Amino acid sequence: MGKTDVATEAHGESTGLVFHPLDQFKVTPLFGDGPVAFYTITNATLWMAIAVLCVIAVFVLGSRGRALVPSRSQSIAELFYGFIYKMVEDVTGHDGVKYFPYIFTAFLFIFFANFLGLLPLSFTPTSHIAVTAVLGFGVFFIVTIIGFVKNGVHFLGLFWMSDAPLALRPIIAVIEVISYFVRPVSHSIRLAGNITAGHAMIKVFAGFAAIAAVAPAAVVAISAAYALEVLVAGIQAYVFTILTCIYLKDALHPAH
Amino acid sequence: MEGNIAQLGQFIGAGLGAIGSGLAAIGVGNVAANYLAGALRNPSAAASQTATLFIGLAFAEALGIFSFLVALLLMFAV
Amino acid sequence: MTDTTTEAAHTAADAANTVADTAHDAAAAVAHGAADVAAHGAEAGGAAMPQLDPSTFSNQIFWLLVTLVVIYFVLSRIALPRISAVLAERSGTISNDIAAAEELKVRAVEAEAAYDKALADARTEAARIVAEAKAAIQADLDAEIAKADAAIAAKTAESEKAIAEIRANALTSVTEVAKDTAAAVIEALGGAADAAAVDAAVAAQMKG
Structure with a gap:
């Protein structure tokens, strides 16, 4: 830690700039100071709670009318529902539909956390590897268990390419096993890394805005980066969900 | 500006790690370009392959993010 | 004095930090002056990349x-x-x-x-x-x-x-008229009408 402080300060002292691009990811208690115990109400708690409120607002208040011809808020809820439902059905097939509520839960959490994180001064839970690792490894373990429960030993057929030349199959199997166990790592780091990178990038540009000469360029760069981040927030939620669906499909239908 | 040799190594490593992000950009561009080429050749099949496009983009981008992460770790966490 | 306040702030902010770490921070504080370290001391400690702070x-x-x-x-x-x-x-x-x-x-x-x-x-x-x-x-x-x-x-x-019928009647009438006429013509010519000869002549004429 000390070394890092030195590094940051060295930058700060030599250029007159102070970069703290990672300060926005800090988890701090909302009420008072002190250590962060697992039950402490922190800013992470706050923004997760806001995400829950958004879900409730869209899906409980929005669908309250139960109208045959939907109101605007109801169409938003139906749009989300139809989008993810179709994705689950298309990718996993008909027997994957019963896992739809779980996938939908993960999608909505990531989606709203990503977008709420784009608000200034907010905190982004999905930028934390702890959060995304729980999601990623949760998906990994659940999918693996489903695979073994549904298919028994045949689930291992996922790693045995029966249409490859016989000599190559063991090698392919090793590669497949490694790639299978890398899945949760890449699944979680992809999300956290994308969000962290984007937010840190915006902060770095914001640091440059302190210099009057480059401030206009910095503002343009921030706007462009922000637009990209809006895109990334949606795409990463989508990608996380569709990869979950693909993993689930592998578990339900392991035969290649 | 005092420093030490380890810090020097960190910064150089971070810079090298950032090259990986640029290489990932090439990969992402490749995915998008080939999708576009295929879509122009056979527009009717394009819509059904957007999911594949996004998955390909995500995989390509994830590797760039990994190298960015290495740079970030070298800068701030080692 | 600055050193002690910084260290106190830091300990308050992150009680879980190890003594060695704190000492390290304090050393950094000595090297770089009070203001910077006060700012960093308020950062709640841990790794500088908050994502990697296990606490x-x-x-x-x-x-x-x-x-x-x-x-x-x-x-x-x-x-x-x-x-x-x-x-x-x-x-x-x-x-x-x-x-x-x-x-x-x-x-x-x-x-x-x-x-x-x-x-x-x-x-x-x-x-x-x-x-x-x-x-x-x-x-x-x-x-x-x-x-x-x-x-x-x-x-x-x-x-x-x-x-x-009429024709038949007429025929008979014609025969009679012809006989009468023939007898009248013969008398007028001064002859004596022989009835039988007249009849024969008329019949012969009528046939023809």
Whole structure:
């Protein structure tokens, strides 16, 4: 830690700039100071709670009318529902539909956390590897268990390419096993890394805005980066969900 | 500006790690370009392959993010 | 004095930090002056990359699980049943409407077919009636014509008979007139009329 402080300060002292691009990811208690115990109400708690409120607002208040011809808020809820439902059905097939509520839960959490994180001064839970690792490894373990429960030993057929030349199959199997166990790592780091990178990038540009000469360029760069981040927030939620669906499909239908 | 040799190594490593992000950009561009080429050749099949496009983009981008992460770790966490 | 305040702030901010770390920070503070370190001391400590600070992991994981469970129950208990019911109802309504429209269309086609059939029936009926009437008229006409022909034939026969009678009468009359005339002519010429000779001559003339 000390070394890092030195590094940051060295930058700060030599250029007159102070970069703290990672300060926005800090988890701090909302009420008072002190250590962060697992039950402490922190800013992470706050923004997760806001995400829950958004879900409730869209899906409980929005669908309250139960109208045959939907109101605007109801169409938003139906749009989300139809989008993810179709994705689950298309990718996993008909027997994957019963896992739809779980996938939908993960999608909505990531989606709203990503977008709420784009608000200034907010905190982004999905930028934390702890959060995304729980999601990623949760998906990994659940999918693996489903695979073994549904298919028994045949689930291992996922790693045995029966249409490859016989000599190559063991090698392919090793590669497949490694790639299978890398899945949760890449699944979680992809999300956290994308969000962290984007937010840190915006902060770095914001640091440059302190210099009057480059401030206009910095503002343009921030706007462009922000637009990209809006895109990334949606795409990463989508990608996380569709990869979950693909993993689930592998578990339900392991035969290649 | 005092420093030490380890810090020097960190910064150089971070810079090298950032090259990986640029290489990932090439990969992402490749995915998008080939999708576009295929879509122009056979527009009717394009819509059904957007999911594949996004998955390909995500995989390509994830590797760039990994190298960015290495740079970030070298800068701030080692 | 600055060193002690910084260190105190830091310890307050992050009690879990190790003594060695704190000492390290304090050394950094000595090297770089009070202001910077005060700022960093307020950063709540831990690794400089907050994502890698293990002291916050349990907190985030706990609240993440709480959040996911809440979202899951909100969705599965309230939102999803509602939305799927609405969607099912809507698709049911739409398919019902489409089915009703199909049925109406079928009925319209049936009605058109029935109309066409009725029209065709009426046409054939009319044609039949016309033909019948024509046939009846023809029959009447034929009967009348036959009757008229018969009447005409009867009249003709009668007339011929009458003519034949008249002719026969006339023949006898001619013979008598010729005899009388011949006798008168002979007397006028001064001869004596021999009745038998006159008759023979008249008969001979009449034959020729």
